[in-house]
Amino acid sequence: MRRRKRKGSDEKLLSYENYVVNGKLNQVPPDSNTQISNRTNFDNREVVNDRAYDNIVNNYRGQWSRIFGNHNPIHVEVGSGRGKFITTLALKNPDINYIALEIKEEVLIRGVEKVSDKNISNIKFLWGEAEFFEHYFSDSELDRIYINFCDPWPKKRNSKRRLTSEKFLELYRKKLNSKPSSGIHFKTDNQELFEFSLNEMSENRWIFRNISFNLVKSDFSKENVTTEYEEKFMELGMPIYRLEAYTL
Numbered sequence: 001m002r003r004r005k006r007k008g009s010d011e012k013l014l015s016y017e018n019y020v021v022n023g024k025l026n027q028v029p030p031d032s033n034t035q036i037s038n039r040t041n042f043d044n045r046e047v048v049n050d051r052a053y054d055n056i057v058n059n060y061r062g063q064w065s066r067i068f069g070n071h072n073p074i075h076v077e078v079g080s081g082r083g084k085f086i087t088t089l090a091l092k093n094p095d096i097n098y099i100a101l102e103i104k105e106e107v108l109i110r111g112v113e114k115v116s117d118k119n120i121s122n123i124k125f126l127w128g129e130a131e132f133f134e135h136y137f138s139d140s141e142l143d144r145i146y147i148n149f150c151d152p153w154p155k156k157r158n159s160k161r162r163l164t165s166e167k168f169l170e171l172y173r174k175k176l177n178s179k180p181s182s183g184i185h186f187k188t189d190n191q192e193l194f195e196f197s198l199n200e201m202s203e204n205r206w207i208f209r210n211i212s213f214n215l216v217k218s219d220f221s222k223e224n225v226t227t228e229y230e231e232k233f234m235e236l237g238m239p240i241y242r243l244e245a246y247t248l
């Protein structure tokens with residue numbers, strides 16, 4: 001189903017030129033006559049060689065350090081929503097570069113608005129889709145990937161859409177560098193999704209550190225930075241599941 005958009009919302013988002021990167025690569029149906037120049041790993045995600053694609057591949061992929069103007073580590077949050085988590089981290093850690101990747105312009109803009117008057121140089125908002133990770137980043141370009149409270153897609157037939165499913169994990173693995181601290185930090189309120197992710201990761205040669213089945217009671221709770229969704233679940237007294245996964 002096509003989402004209804006507020007008129008002018010794309011233009012408004014893209015007007016924050018210092019912060020927002022357009023990663024919305026046009027999609028065409030597989031039977032279209034349009035020449036398909038690049039494919040992702042995902043059956044339903046194909047891109048045409050349009051301006052947004054050229055812009056990403058020529059000016060951003062493999063060039064994020066140049067964009068940020070330094071060689072600090074790069075951390076990406078996939079599905080950053082309204083951006084509380086990543087903007088808090090960016091303000092706290094000026095020596096780390098952050099990229100907020102989010103598909104929906106109406107929530108991404110909330111994050112942009114949080115920092116737009118603060119003139120901070122260590123965060124960018126990438127309006128796009130995890131499925132296009134391959135086009136956004138070159139191999140080994142990233143130091144950490146955060147996945148916070150991603151959609152659980154509870155039906156089995158949709159399990160491939162979960163952001164911790166095998167195909168996504170393979171993309172993340174390629175883009176993470178080989179430093180021992182480079183890995184995925186994952187939080188969820190959903191026990192089934194957590195178990196699925198543990199299985200999927202261990203079957204695909206990831207190793208774990210700091211697994212928690214109730215974050216507030218864990219050693220990590222003092223340094224935990226909450227997300228918008230996390231706060232809602234915590235108010236309801238629900239346990240938060242957390243893990244860190246590293247490549248072998």
Ligand SMILES: C[S@@+](CC[C@H](N)C(=O)[O-])C[C@H]1O[C@@H](n2cnc3c(N)ncnc32)[C@H](O)[C@@H]1O
Nearest residue numbers: 079080081102103104129130148149227228229
């Ligand atoms: C449940 S919300 C969680 C938002 C935020 N991480 C938090 O914890 O408050 C999931 C977010 O992921 C985004 N999202 C879902 N699928 C995505 C994809 N394939 N690529 C990028 N963002 C996606 C949604 O638009 C939504 O904002």
